[in-house]
Amino acid sequence: MIQSREDLTVTRRWVVKIGSALLTADGKGLDREALASWVDQMSARVLSGRELVLVSSGAVAEGMSRMGWRRRPSTLHELQAAAAIGQMGLIRAYETCFMKRGLHTAQILLTHDDLVNRTRYLNARSTLRTLLGLRVVPVVNENDTVANEELRFGDNDTLAALVANLVDAELLVLLTDQLGLFDADPRIDSKARIIPECRVDDNLLDKAAGGSISGLGQGGMETKVRAARIAARSGTATVIAPGRGEDVLARIGSGEEIGTLLLATQGPEAARKRWLAGHLQVRGRLILDAGAVRVLRESGRSLLAVGVVDVTGSFSRGQVVSCTDEKGREVARGLVNYSASETMGIKGKPSSQIREILGYMDEEEIIHRDNLVLI
DSSP, rough: OSGGGGGGOOOOOOEEOOOEEEEEETTTTHHHHHHHHHHHHHHHHTTTTOEEEEOOOHHHHHHHHHOOOSOOOOOOHHHHHHHHHHHHHHHHHHHHHHHHHOOOOEEEEEEEHHHHHHHHHHHHHHHHHHHHHHOOEEEEEEOOOHHHHSSTOSSHHHHHHHHHHHHHHSEEEEEESSOOOOOSOTTTOTTOOOOOOETTTOOOOHOOOOOOOOSSOOHHHHHHHHHOOOHGGGGGGEEEETTTTHHHHHHHHOOOOOOOEESSSSSSOOEEEHHHHHHHHHSEEEEOHHHHHHHHHHHOOOGEEEEEEHHHHHTTTTTTTEETTTSSSSEEEEEOOOHHHHHHHTTTTTGGGGHHHSSSOOOOOSBBBEEEEEE
């Protein structure tokens, strides 16, 4: 696990994400010269024996440029249309550039459902790992044309982090139009200073993160901090770096202090628990009393009905739910053994009464510890 900049010199597997403002010259259409420069840098890593997955924004912005739209569409169908139009030019540009360097590419389009469904998740994982073994560069994007909640990974920073979990990447590189993460908003505070290195659980990050500056993409520094924390679940470190910097990827790989390095605070979680934690949409919520919260956090035990105070949402057995304390702070996520209506009937009751209340008892626990991950 990466613990310092020096460790970056020996990393093998990276996920690199390039944002819309960089790829489209701030909305003027694909910047093919800049794209070719990044492909040169990525190709150098792959040709030297390393592995790299590219998560690329730019499809919607390129579609907007082709259609002459100055503002990002607000309706789902216009966003889907822009993505479909722009995706053609984006992928062709990458394929052409990588082929000139003797490398093949593969287009991977994902939706949230691909990572929620356990079988599809494992299929995506196997496909990506196979492509890396073949020295092919996967180019990943959200399948915007069929996404039913407005491109809702919510942004490609989050998608890149989930892909880093998926392939067990050592490093996530988020290339942006900013120099890195600052301790204050540099747009309004002339004394703002860049944060060279920080742990992902440091509260300083919450104060420092702000919104998107360009208006082209959906992500800002807030989404990048959230992405770094998602990536950290698999022990992956994150670098937020200026994409327009000269030879930025090579400089990161050499351990040079560029951008902001966000360090994971723990080793990789089990793949199944990373899958659970990566669910961006949950089917319902269980509100827990203080005793249950303490037991989950300190003892790593299963969640029993007696610790559940209330139930919201509509969910079935086997679906993912969020567990929060009574102030609404998320504690864990897991696969429930009982439906929402069943859980409502047995909440606050000891396990010995489940059979009497429901007429049957499938499991003693609401969520077994093997199907539970702390957030």
